[in-house]
Amino acid sequence: MSSSGGDRGGPSGDGHEELHAQPLRPLPVRFISPAALNLSRVYEQNRQRIQKKDGPKVPDPTTPQTKGKPRLLLMGQRRSGKSSISSVVFHKLPASETLFLESTARIQKDSLNSFMEFQVWDFPGQIDIFENPAYSFDMDAIFGEIGALIWVIDAQDDYLEAVARLNVTILHVQRSYPHINIEVFIHKVDGLSDDYKLDIQRDVTIRIQDELSDQGIENAPVNFHLTSIYNHSIFEAFSKVIQKLIPRLGQLEAMLTNLCRTCRFEKAYLFDVNTKIYIATDSTPEDMASYEICSDYVDVIIDFTEVYGSWPRSQEWKARLEGEPWAQPLGEQVGCEWAESGVVLADAQRPIMLREVDKFLALVAIMKEGSYEKMPQINMNVDVVVKGLIEFFEITKPRGGGIAGQGGQDGGVVSPGVPPAL
Amino acid sequence: MSDLETTSGSGGPAGVTDGPIGGAPTTQTQLKKVKKQKVLLMGKSGSGKSSMRSIIFSNYLARDTRRLGATIDIDLSHVKFLGNLTLNLWDCGGQEAFMENYLSQQRAHVFSNVGVLIYVFDIESRDVERDLATYVNIISALVQYSRDAQVFVLIHKMDLIPPQMREDVFVQRVALVRKKTAEAVAIVRKASLSQPQQQTSLSPQQQQPGSTSPTTLPSDLEIDMQLFATSIWDQSLYKAWASIIHDLVPNLAVIETQLASLGVAIDADEILLFERTSFLVVSKWASREGETNPWGDRFERMSNILKSWKHTCSKFTGTPRNAEQFCEFQYKMGSTFAMFVTKFTTNTYILVCMPPGEARFNSAKLNVAAARPWFKYLDGPPAGVLGGGGGGGSVASVQNPYAVGSLVFSGGERGVGNPDS
Structure with a gap:
C-alpha cells in the first residue's frame, strides 16, 4: 500500500500495468479466482483514492467523481x-x-x-x-x-x-x-x-x-x-x-449464495425495507414470483410493526412483564433484538423467513419444504450472515474521501476501510 | 331440549341452535330465520355492488372486478359465514327497469323478511337527485315489509375524491341521506295511517315470516341505519362489512367472553378472530394495555393486510384463491411485541398480539392450540342439539369460560421447556 501511495501523481495507466503484470509474471497461464480479481479491483480503487487524497491530480473527465451520493x-x-x-x-x-x-x-x-x-x-x-x-x-x-x-x-x-x-x-x-x-x-x-x-x-x-x-x-x-x-x-x-450502483455487489451476492447453499434456501433477497428494492440476491436465476411474495411479505411486516409496534407501552405493563415469574428484563427474555419472522405456506409446508439486518435492510428467504423444524439451526446461520452483512456495510460505507462537504456527515470517525480486509 | 335452552340462555337472543330435528314448528321457523339472514344489496347500476361482494366473499382482487359485467335481475348467493350463519345475499341489478320491477311486481318477494339492506351510492354519480329518489322508494318499500331490518348505506368509490376533500363530501352526503330516509319513513307512515288498520292485533313476533301484507307502523319508528364511506381500493370496505357482519353473527356474546378468558390466560395484548374466507373480523378482544393502541382502524387494516397476503400466497403457490393459503405467520419484533396469526378452527383464523419473550410466546402458541376445542362450535351447529355426547362439553365450556384459564400453567411450563434457540 505504501508503495502505491508513493507513485503519487503518476498516470493511472502505470498502476494497471503493474497490477496485471505481477500475477502474470511467475506463471504465464494461471487461473485467477474471482476472489483474487475482486481483491485486485478493491486494491486498485483504494490506491486511486489515496492518490486523490495525497496529491493534486489533474481531474480526469472520464472517471466518475464518487464524492456525493449516487x-x-x-x-x-x-x-x-x-x-x-x-x-x-x-x-x-x-x-x-x-x-x-x-x-x-x-x-x-x-x-x-x-x-x-x-x-x-x-x-x-x-x-x-x-x-x-x-x-x-x-x-x-x-x-x-x-x-x-x-x-x-x-x-x-x-x-x-x-x-x-x-x-x-x-x-x-x-x-x-x-x-x-x-x-x-x-x-x-x-x-x-x-x-x-x-x-x-x-x-x-x-x-x-x-x-x-x-x-x-x-x-x-x-x-x-x-x-x-x-x-x-x-x-x-x-x-x-x-x-449497478452498489460497490462490491459481488461480495454481497456471494454471501447470500453461500447462505442459500448452507441452509438449503430456494432464494434469498436482501431488501431495502423502505422502498422494497432488493439490493442483492443469491446467484440462482431471477424469479419474479418469489420476488413478489418476498416483497409483499416485507409489506405485511411493516404494517404489523406500524400497528402494534409504533406506540409506547406503559411502565406498568413493562414492570409486570419483568416481574415474577419471569424476573428478567424484557430485552433478555427475547432471543433476538431485531425483527424476525416466519410464515408457513399451506400448500407444501413451505416456510419463508425474514430477519431484519439493520434499520434499512431485511433478509428474506424462501426455504425448502419441511425445513421449518430446523428453524433453530437456520436462525444461527442467519445470525452469522447478518453479522457479516453489517460488517460489509460498515466497510463499504462511503468515507470522507477528501471532500469537505462530505467529511462532516461521517462525523469524522475514521471507519475501518478496506485495508483490513486485504 | 334442555341443551337448547341452556345454549340460547347464555348465548343471548340469537340462538346457536339449528334445530331441524324434533323442534316444534314455530321454533323451527324462528331458528331458521336466525340462521339464514336475508341480505339485500341494492343501488344504482354500476355503483359497485357486485364488485364489493366479489372482493369480500369471493376473494377477488380490486383490479379483477373490472371484468365483472352488469348484474341482470337478482343474483342470489348463499354465503356460508362461520358454521351456523349463512347469508342469503340478494345482489339486485341496479338498472332502472329492474328497480321498477322490484318496487312493483316483486315488491313483496324482494322486501319481506329482510335482515339487512345494504344500499350503495356512487359518489361520482351525476344525477344525485334521481339516485336519492330511488333510494326513498326502496326505503319506503323496506319499511313497509320488514321494518326491523337494519340499513347500511355505503357511499362508495370514495377513492375518486381527492383525499383532503373526502371528509367534507362524506359528511354532506350523510346529512342528505339521513334527511331523505326520514322523508321516506314519513311517506310510509302517512300512507299507513290512511289505510284501514287490520292487523293491529298481531305483534311483530307473531307475524308469519312469509307474510306479504304490509305491516303497520308505530308512530315512533326509527330506522336502524349506519353510513360508511367506502372504496374497494382500501380498507374502508372491510370496516363497513365487518360492522354489517358483526350484528349477524350468532352467539357473539359467548365468543367474546371466551376470547377474553383466553386472552387473559395467555397474557395477550390483543386477540382478533377472523372468518376464514373473507378475513372479516368476527370478534376482538384487547387487554387494558392493548386498548391504548392509537390505531383505531387496525381491525379493518388487519383484514385488508391479511387478505392481500393471502392473494400473494395464492399467486406464488398457484393454488386457487379460496383455498387455505398459509397456516402460520409469526413475527417477533425484538423487545417491542410478538404476534402470530394461525389457523384456528375450520372457519376461523386467530391473530394474537402479545408482549415479547420467547417463553411467553411459545406457551401462548401451545395454549391457543389447546383452546381450539372450546371454539369448535364456531364451525357448525353444536353437537349437543343433535344429541351427541361431545356437545355437553362444548356447552359446559360456554357456561364456564374459565376452563380455558386452567390451561395456562401446564402450557406455560411446556413453553419454557422448549425455548426457541
Missing part, C-alpha cells in the same frame, strides 16, 4: 409517468392515487436515506435540457455524479418522439459522461399483452441501437425494462438499476 435522474416525455414512479417507489404513494399528481414544473430533487444515500431528480418532461434557449443547464452539475439516467417511455402512447429525444440524450451523455448508466423504462405496460410488450421492447431497442451505431457508439450501457406502477415490475426494475 444520483438517479428521471427523464422522459411529459405525462410518461416519471413523478408517479418516484412517488410510488420512494414515497409509498398507492398507485391508484397517482391520478391526482400535478405535472412537474421544475426539477424535483429528493434525497433518499437508506443503506446508501441516493438522490432522485425528477425532471419536467416539457423541458429539453439539451436544446433549450431559455435555460442553460449546468451539465456537470447534473451528470457529474456517478449514477443512472432513467428514461421513461409511455408504451401506451406514440413513443417515436420519446425515442428520438432519448437518442439525442444518449448521444450527449455518452460523449461527455460515459459513466452514467442509461436505463430505459418502457412504462405503463400493465394491460398490454405479453407479446405486444415484447414487440415494443424490441422495436425501441432496435431504434436506439441503430441510431447509436450510426453515430459510432457501440456497447453503450443502455438497458431496457418493462415497468408498471400497478405491479412489482417497477420495483424490480429499480432494484436492477440500483444494484
Whole structure:
C-alpha cells in the first residue's frame, strides 16, 4: 500500500500495468479466482483514492467523481409517468392515487436515506435540457455524479418522439459522461399483452441501437425494462438499476449464495425495507414470483410493526412483564433484538423467513419444504450472515474521501476501510 | 331440549341452535330465520355492488372486478359465514327497469323478511337527485315489509375524491341521506295511517315470516341505519362489512367472553378472530394495555393486510384463491411485541398480539392450540342439539369460560421447556 501511495501523481495507466503484470509474471497461464480479481479491483480503487487524497491530480473527465451520493435522474416525455414512479417507489404513494399528481414544473430533487444515500431528480418532461434557449443547464452539475439516467417511455402512447429525444440524450451523455448508466423504462405496460410488450421492447431497442451505431457508439450501457406502477415490475426494475450502483455487489451476492447453499434456501433477497428494492440476491436465476411474495411479505411486516409496534407501552405493563415469574428484563427474555419472522405456506409446508439486518435492510428467504423444524439451526446461520452483512456495510460505507462537504456527515470517525480486509 | 335452552340462555337472543330435528314448528321457523339472514344489496347500476361482494366473499382482487359485467335481475348467493350463519345475499341489478320491477311486481318477494339492506351510492354519480329518489322508494318499500331490518348505506368509490376533500363530501352526503330516509319513513307512515288498520292485533313476533301484507307502523319508528364511506381500493370496505357482519353473527356474546378468558390466560395484548374466507373480523378482544393502541382502524387494516397476503400466497403457490393459503405467520419484533396469526378452527383464523419473550410466546402458541376445542362450535351447529355426547362439553365450556384459564400453567411450563434457540 505504501508503495502505491508513493507513485503519487503518476498516470493511472502505470498502476494497471503493474497490477496485471505481477500475477502474470511467475506463471504465464494461471487461473485467477474471482476472489483474487475482486481483491485486485478493491486494491486498485483504494490506491486511486489515496492518490486523490495525497496529491493534486489533474481531474480526469472520464472517471466518475464518487464524492456525493449516487444520483438517479428521471427523464422522459411529459405525462410518461416519471413523478408517479418516484412517488410510488420512494414515497409509498398507492398507485391508484397517482391520478391526482400535478405535472412537474421544475426539477424535483429528493434525497433518499437508506443503506446508501441516493438522490432522485425528477425532471419536467416539457423541458429539453439539451436544446433549450431559455435555460442553460449546468451539465456537470447534473451528470457529474456517478449514477443512472432513467428514461421513461409511455408504451401506451406514440413513443417515436420519446425515442428520438432519448437518442439525442444518449448521444450527449455518452460523449461527455460515459459513466452514467442509461436505463430505459418502457412504462405503463400493465394491460398490454405479453407479446405486444415484447414487440415494443424490441422495436425501441432496435431504434436506439441503430441510431447509436450510426453515430459510432457501440456497447453503450443502455438497458431496457418493462415497468408498471400497478405491479412489482417497477420495483424490480429499480432494484436492477440500483444494484449497478452498489460497490462490491459481488461480495454481497456471494454471501447470500453461500447462505442459500448452507441452509438449503430456494432464494434469498436482501431488501431495502423502505422502498422494497432488493439490493442483492443469491446467484440462482431471477424469479419474479418469489420476488413478489418476498416483497409483499416485507409489506405485511411493516404494517404489523406500524400497528402494534409504533406506540409506547406503559411502565406498568413493562414492570409486570419483568416481574415474577419471569424476573428478567424484557430485552433478555427475547432471543433476538431485531425483527424476525416466519410464515408457513399451506400448500407444501413451505416456510419463508425474514430477519431484519439493520434499520434499512431485511433478509428474506424462501426455504425448502419441511425445513421449518430446523428453524433453530437456520436462525444461527442467519445470525452469522447478518453479522457479516453489517460488517460489509460498515466497510463499504462511503468515507470522507477528501471532500469537505462530505467529511462532516461521517462525523469524522475514521471507519475501518478496506485495508483490513486485504 | 334442555341443551337448547341452556345454549340460547347464555348465548343471548340469537340462538346457536339449528334445530331441524324434533323442534316444534314455530321454533323451527324462528331458528331458521336466525340462521339464514336475508341480505339485500341494492343501488344504482354500476355503483359497485357486485364488485364489493366479489372482493369480500369471493376473494377477488380490486383490479379483477373490472371484468365483472352488469348484474341482470337478482343474483342470489348463499354465503356460508362461520358454521351456523349463512347469508342469503340478494345482489339486485341496479338498472332502472329492474328497480321498477322490484318496487312493483316483486315488491313483496324482494322486501319481506329482510335482515339487512345494504344500499350503495356512487359518489361520482351525476344525477344525485334521481339516485336519492330511488333510494326513498326502496326505503319506503323496506319499511313497509320488514321494518326491523337494519340499513347500511355505503357511499362508495370514495377513492375518486381527492383525499383532503373526502371528509367534507362524506359528511354532506350523510346529512342528505339521513334527511331523505326520514322523508321516506314519513311517506310510509302517512300512507299507513290512511289505510284501514287490520292487523293491529298481531305483534311483530307473531307475524308469519312469509307474510306479504304490509305491516303497520308505530308512530315512533326509527330506522336502524349506519353510513360508511367506502372504496374497494382500501380498507374502508372491510370496516363497513365487518360492522354489517358483526350484528349477524350468532352467539357473539359467548365468543367474546371466551376470547377474553383466553386472552387473559395467555397474557395477550390483543386477540382478533377472523372468518376464514373473507378475513372479516368476527370478534376482538384487547387487554387494558392493548386498548391504548392509537390505531383505531387496525381491525379493518388487519383484514385488508391479511387478505392481500393471502392473494400473494395464492399467486406464488398457484393454488386457487379460496383455498387455505398459509397456516402460520409469526413475527417477533425484538423487545417491542410478538404476534402470530394461525389457523384456528375450520372457519376461523386467530391473530394474537402479545408482549415479547420467547417463553411467553411459545406457551401462548401451545395454549391457543389447546383452546381450539372450546371454539369448535364456531364451525357448525353444536353437537349437543343433535344429541351427541361431545356437545355437553362444548356447552359446559360456554357456561364456564374459565376452563380455558386452567390451561395456562401446564402450557406455560411446556413453553419454557422448549425455548426457541
